[in-house]
Amino acid sequence: xxxxxxxxxxxxxxxxxxxxxxxxxxxxxxxxxxxxxxxxxxxxxxxxxxxxxxxxxxxxxxxxxxxxxxxxxxxxxxxxxxxxxxxxxxxxxxxxxxxxxxxxxxxxxxxxxxxxxxxxxxxxxxxxxxxxxxxxxxxxxxxxxxxxxxxxxxxxxxxxxxxxxxxxxxxxxxxxxxxxxxxxxxxxxxxxxxxxxxxxxxxxxxxxxxxxxxxxxxxxxxxxxxxxxxxxxxxxx
Numbered sequence: 001x002x003x004x005x006x007x008x009x010x011x012x013x014x015x016x017x018x019x020x021x022x023x024x025x026x027x028x029x030x031x032x033x034x035x036x037x038x039x040x041x042x043x044x045x046x047x048x049x050x051x052x053x054x055x056x057x058x059x060x061x062x063x064x065x066x067x068x069x070x071x072x073x074x075x076x077x078x079x080x081x082x083x084x085x086x087x088x089x090x091x092x093x094x095x096x097x098x099x100x101x102x103x104x105x106x107x108x109x110x111x112x113x114x115x116x117x118x119x120x121x122x123x124x125x126x127x128x129x130x131x132x133x134x135x136x137x138x139x140x141x142x143x144x145x146x147x148x149x150x151x152x153x154x155x156x157x158x159x160x161x162x163x164x165x166x167x168x169x170x171x172x173x174x175x176x177x178x179x180x181x182x183x184x185x186x187x188x189x190x191x192x193x194x195x196x197x198x199x200x201x202x203x204x205x206x207x208x209x210x211x212x213x214x215x216x217x218x219x220x221x222x223x224x225x226x227x228x229x230x231x232x233x234x235x236x237x
Contacts, residue, residue: 013049014207017185019178021210023115023228025050026172026218027086030113030232035081038066038107040073041088053082071096078109089116089153091146097153101161105233112233119152122175122224127152130182155222158229166234172218173227 013021028050031037037053041060048056057080058064059073066074083104092100104112117123131144153161158169184202189195220226 011045013046014210015203016046016210017206018181018210018213020046021206022172022214022218023086025214026170026230027084027113027115030111030230031082031084035110037082037084038075038080040068040083040085040104041091042084042086047084047086073103073107075107077106079107081108081110082113083108083111084113086113086115087117089114090150091143093150094157097157098161101233105165105235108235110235112231112235114231114233115228116153117147118171118226118229119154119157120175120224120226123227124152126175126179153229158231162231162233166236168232168234170230170232171220171222171226171228172230173220174217175225175227177213177217178227 013025016024024046028047031051031053033052034054037047037051037056039047039056039058042058042064043060044058044064057066059066059068059075061068068074085100085104089097089100101112101114104114117127127144127147131141131148134141134144162169184205187198189198217227
């Protein structure tokens with residue numbers, strides 16, 4: 001019981017790593033009160049903290065309210081007001097991305113919200129450097145390997161995805177800031193007592209800085225230094 005309460009406390013939005021906090025808060029800002037939402041590829045108790053939806057159904061490959069099988073969405077047309085895919089697109093092969101977006105749009109009745117790391121030259125180079133560092137230390141990070149294998153969505157990709165769509169595009173973040181935040185996130189000393197101190201120090205840091213960083217970084221004009229893109233596809237009536 002105590003462990004469960006601690007787990008819920010640690011998943012509180014202000015304690016989340018900034019990257020997780022930002023993308024869910026930004027996506028949540030596009031969801032109106034009492035709208036129904038399906039969060040494709042999402043995690044329980046993240047998006048729900050950043051919006052006032054009437055219901056949020058989490059659909060994922062291995063866990064959630066609905067398990068996705070054979071890469072198909074088990075929902076009828078216009079089943080939800082809003083469909084979200086938060087940092088999912090970059091884990092799908094390029095040749096299947098447009099079709100994936102079309103299936104998301106089919107399920108929503110109002111809008112589809114997507115976020116993903118944007119594939120600028122600076123971002124691609126940054127992720128390769130991080131991946132090389134992990135390889136040298138004998139560590140493996142699945143999501144980074146998939147980013148590099150499938151390629152991050154680029155600005156030309158966005159043009160292709162949004163052709164003939166009623167779409168808004170937003171950008172956020174800064175690669176340099178993201179780099180230092182990531183270094184802080186992975187920092188870990190192999191000493192039991194010190195690890196606990198570092199762990200709770202990170203939580204306090206997140207608690208104090210997440211709202212501040214969001215204020216300055218969540219709405220940026222496009223440049224080679226931005227970190228993430230958001231697509232808001234409004235359903236044509």
